Amino acid sequence: MKSRVQKKEMRWEKLDNTANLFPVIANETMTNVYRIAVILSEDIRPECLQEALEQVLPWFNTMNVRMRTGMFWYYFETNTKGKPVVREEQDFPCRYVERHENRNYLFRVTYYKNRINLEVFHALADGMGAVNFLRELTYQYLRICYPQLSGEMGDRLCDDTSLDTEDSYLKNYKKAGKKTYKSVPAVHMKGERLVRGELGTIHGYMSVKQLKEKAKELGMSINEYLSGIFVYSIYKGYLHENISKKPIVLCVPVNLRPFFESMTTRNFFAMASAAFLPEKEKYERQEVMKLVQKELKKQITQENLERMIAYNVSNQKNYALRVVPLFLKKPAIKFVYLTSAKATTTTITNMGRMVVDKAYEPYIKRFQIILSPSVGQNTKATVCSYGDELTFTFSSLLKDTSVQKVFFRSLVEDGIEVEIETNGVYYD
DSSP states (O other), X not given: OBOOOOOOOOOEEEOOTTTTTHHHHOOSSSOOEEEXXXXXXXXXXXXXXXXXXXXXGGGXXXXXXXXXXXXSSEEEEEXXXXXXXXXXXXXXXXXXXXXXXXXXXXXXXXXXXXXXXXEEETTTOOHHHHHHHHHHHHHXXXXXXOHHHHHHHOSSXXXXXXXXXXXXXXXXXXXXXXXXXXXXXXXXXXXXXXXTTOOEEEEEEEEHHHHHXXXXXXXXXXXXXXXXXXXXXXXXXXXXXXXXXXXXXXXXXXXXXXXXXXXXXXXOEXXXXXXXXXXXXXXXXXXXXXXXXXXXXXXXXXXXXXXXXHHHHHHHHOHHHHTSOHHHHHHHHHHHHHHHHTTOOEEEEXXXXXXXXXXXXXXXXXXXXXXXXXXXXXXXXXXXXXXXXXEEEEXXXXXXXXXXXXXXXXXXXXXXXXXXXXXXXXXX
């Protein structure tokens, strides 16, 4: 256990390599905010959650900041604008974080019944960094609500909670040969949209054991299995099994920490992708799944991930680009992003297994993750598991749910039992 000593000195920090993008492209319609939520066994006591947040936040330099605009780049500065306020959820998930209405914090903590929501602007941290913070916030909340836990566990941060804030992109950068990107326009799912400001969510709960058995039968990992079904669902539910001149391109964020022995709480991921071009009619589901698996295996290798880091960081280290003022960089960054966004259909983020200390397990029922849409990606998906339950979540701006229906029906066809929960904004 770590002793609890709060530090109050003013700190300044550059944004990490990935984070530099998000403040340039973020707005009300493309928020770059994601949600990680924990569902407890009893309704939330707001005063205890507020107390827990105030006690835990000073430990986490990654979260306890505001964003400032420099001459050449944005940067973080310790936030001295007051304490963040916990509020009851009254809006749709992943809304834009308006800094001036949020005491300049780049995250928000809300609650609804027995659920604690942590919503984070992606410039702060990736999902693993946010999970690190949410887990400690939840532990502290439970210790306040149940004093016997405090007596048993102590009022301290757990040993496996990282406070590391290194820029692991820069640390693991190795100069590599020049990389050229071929940006091919991909299928974009379009259609009648929900009312402006609404975000439709569908959670599917299923057994990890059943998924493992089925994936193993097909010679796949769970991630490959679910990714393959997702691509097939777009092919069948959106393209209606027709030939397409554009590929379905699935982006899969890869947590780089286990590949490079990092414990950073900041962003440290790379984007792998799998492309499927429907050149004929009536592909069988397993045929599509095998093609997706092959693409992912080819992409997610140590060598390829090192190349991705090298390419991305080389732009940041380019002296000619570094000395260009920010107001001139911003239009160029936005143009490059919008161009690259044309080459992606959707994203699936797999956060893997959520692990909590055994003492807290009786109080925690499940976890959920929600991604905000982005340019060209009106529908996205996330995966996480806790115990034997895996949660697969769709977030979408579209009224039509054909893709989601094909996805869950495919699982049922494979003998996997699925429980569905939605936030009720869909019309069909």
